Amino acid sequence: MGEKEKLRIDKYLWAIRVFKTRTLASDACKAGRIKLDGKNIKPSYEVKIGDVYHVAKGIERKVVKVTGLLENRVDAKTAVNFYEDITPVEQTQAFKSMFHAPVLKRDRGTGRPTKLERREIDDLKDNFFEEQEEENQD
The missing domain is CATH 3.10.290.10 (RNA-binding S4 domain)
Structure with a gap:
């Protein structure tokens, strides 16, 4: 060329x-x-x-x-x-894993989550990312 x-x-x-x-x-x-x-x-x-x-x-x-x-x-x-x-490789996988994060949706018309529901959602998100980090280390 x-x-x-x-x-x-x-x-x-x-x-x-x-x-x-x-x-x-x-x-x-x-x-x-x-x-x-x-x-x-x-x-x-x-x-x-x-x-x-x-x-x-x-x-x-x-x-x-x-x-x-x-x-x-x-x-x-x-x-x-x-x-x-x-x-x-770890930078490449970190970038790709951002697109595989869980997307939590609420039913239409249910309003904002209560304090208890929000804490449960946060716990779910934290557990998901901890599992992903453990899989990447193996």
């Missing part, structure tokens, strides 16, 4: 499909959500092969290692060849 000697970090993150637009990638850099060796980097920072970037995108955290420079945005199958996702 089109490899370059110099490539901006915002353009690189957009090209490998970490961010949907280059503007979002640039804004993330300006907000300090992209880090190299624990330091915030500007959108104009030049990417080098072998660098490891920590990307915070909402509640999702990724650790990306550069394996190749990609100038233009390509399909996802091709983009995977230009970076290596080295995010620790």
Whole structure:
């Protein structure tokens, strides 16, 4: 593909499909959500092969290692060849487990829960998360 000697970090993150637009990638850099060796980097920072970037995108955290420079945005199958996702497994599972949390619904028209009902709901939620942590440790 089109490899370059110099490539901006915002353009690189957009090209490998970490961010949907280059503007979002640039804004993330300006907000300090992209880090190299624990330091915030500007959108104009030049990417080098072998660098490891920590990307915070909402509640999702990724650790990306550069394996190749990609100038233009390509399909996802091709983009995977230009970076290596080295995010620790426990961070990946923690992010996914947030979407499997119990959703408790009350019947329509029953009103707000009483103090006793609210405590029972809290106990159910606490027990669910403790069980999930035990399963992840095994």
